[in-house]
Structures are given as structure tokens and as C-alpha cells.
Amino acid sequence: MLSRHIWIITGPAGCGKSTIADYLSRCLQVPYVEGDEYHPAQNVKKMAEGIPLTDADRWDWLVLLRQKAVEKLAAGCDGVVLTCSALKRKYRDVIRIAAYNDHDVIVRFVYLRANEKVLLERVRARKGHYMKDSMVKSQINSLEEPDESEIDVLSVDVSGSLSSVQGAALAKVEESLGED
Structure with missing residues (x-):
């Protein structure tokens, strides 16, 4: 049986998740699920007010995202x-559980790594987005960067040009496909 993949594009606000996800979706010719579209209204309100989300705020959202990905498969x-x-x-x-429940599903994370300066510049440049500077700092403080024990994480430095980041992300994804 052929494996099916869930590619989760991760990182703090401003790292380019939506841009890279859209690019990978088009290159791989697979659907794209924008996680922010599934935040409950109260979560969006909290973030817009500069109030960091708690673990409790996130659990149902994370389960819903996993469910949406599995539904596409x-x-x-x-x-x-x-x-x-x-x-x-x-x-x-929470998202890795998708592979536990269905053994032909492979979950991989593409972690978009950036320093605080780059993230803040990008968030400040956005127009009409609920994520503000203070939330970027909160996310950086909460961030547990993946380490070598998380073998399903592909790390991509996003400090370069958009085309170089897109190329690096696609190369890592294609390389991992060759290993599956």
C-alpha cells in the first residue's frame, strides 16, 4: 500500500507558514488546509487583544486540524x-496521532526557523492581520524548537529570499519522500 502524507508547516507567526504551505501544496498537487481558518472566534479575539492562547485554548483546535487533514486523505x-x-x-x-490511527499515513513537519528580528519585521509588514508584535514575542517564549529526537521534522531556515526558502522547503520534502 502506498503511503499518504500529512505535511504540517510550522513555526511562529511571521515565519511564512501560509506562503510556503501554498507553494508546497501547488508543487505536490495536494490540498492545503489553512490552520488559522479553524481557530474558534474566542481564540482569534484573544490573539487580537494580545492575549496568548493557553494549552486549553489549543487542544480542540489541534484535534480539529488533525481531523481535517485525515478527512482530506x-x-x-x-x-x-x-x-x-x-x-x-x-x-x-496531537497531530502525530493521525499516523498512529492509520499506518499508511506519514506525518512530517516542516519547521520554518527564523530569529525574532525577522519575525517581527514580517508581522509588522502585514496589513489587517490579528497577530501583533506582542504575540510574536509570546510565541517565541512558548516555542519548543524541534530537536534531533523528532525525526519527522524537516527544518528550514527562512532568513533568505522567498525563492530560496521555497526551494529549500521543497528539496527537503522531496528528499523525505525518497526515504519513505
């Missing part, structure tokens, strides 16, 4: 690209 897709900050290992673990 169940509908016959070979893969799906999903955006989710997945700042903590336990958040990534």
Missing part, C-alpha cells in the same frame, strides 16, 4: 499540507 488525496504553529512538542504530538 480519506477523500482520496495522496497528501495534504496543513499550517499550524505547533510551537510545543505536545502540540506536534
Whole structure:
């Protein structure tokens, strides 16, 4: 049986999750699920007011994102690209459960790594987005960067040009496909 993939594009606000996810979705010819579209209204309100989300705020959202990705696979897709900050290992673990329940599903994270300066510049440049500077700092403080024990994480430095980041992300994804 052929494996099906869930590609989770992760990292703090401003790292380029949506841009890279859209690019990978088009290159891989798989659906793209924008995680921010599934935040409950109260979560969006909290973030817009500069109030960091708690673990309790995130659990149902994380389960819903995992469910949406699995639904795309169940509908016959070979893969799906999903955006989710997945700042903590336990958040990534919630999505990893998709592979525990279905052994032909492979979950991989593409962690978009950036320093605080780059993230703040990018968030400040956004127009009409609910994520503000203070939330970037909160996300950085909450961030548990993936380490070598998380073998399903592909790390991409996003400090370069958009085309170089897109190329690096696609190269890592294609390389991992060759290993599966």
C-alpha cells in the first residue's frame, strides 16, 4: 500500500507558514488546509487583544486540524499540507496521532526557523492581520524548537529570499519522500 502524507508547516507567526504551505501544496498537487481558518472566534479575539492562547485554548483546535487533514486523505488525496504553529512538542504530538490511527499515513513537519528580528519585521509588514508584535514575542517564549529526537521534522531556515526558502522547503520534502 502506498503511503499518504500529512505535511504540517510550522513555526511562529511571521515565519511564512501560509506562503510556503501554498507553494508546497501547488508543487505536490495536494490540498492545503489553512490552520488559522479553524481557530474558534474566542481564540482569534484573544490573539487580537494580545492575549496568548493557553494549552486549553489549543487542544480542540489541534484535534480539529488533525481531523481535517485525515478527512482530506480519506477523500482520496495522496497528501495534504496543513499550517499550524505547533510551537510545543505536545502540540506536534496531537497531530502525530493521525499516523498512529492509520499506518499508511506519514506525518512530517516542516519547521520554518527564523530569529525574532525577522519575525517581527514580517508581522509588522502585514496589513489587517490579528497577530501583533506582542504575540510574536509570546510565541517565541512558548516555542519548543524541534530537536534531533523528532525525526519527522524537516527544518528550514527562512532568513533568505522567498525563492530560496521555497526551494529549500521543497528539496527537503522531496528528499523525505525518497526515504519513505
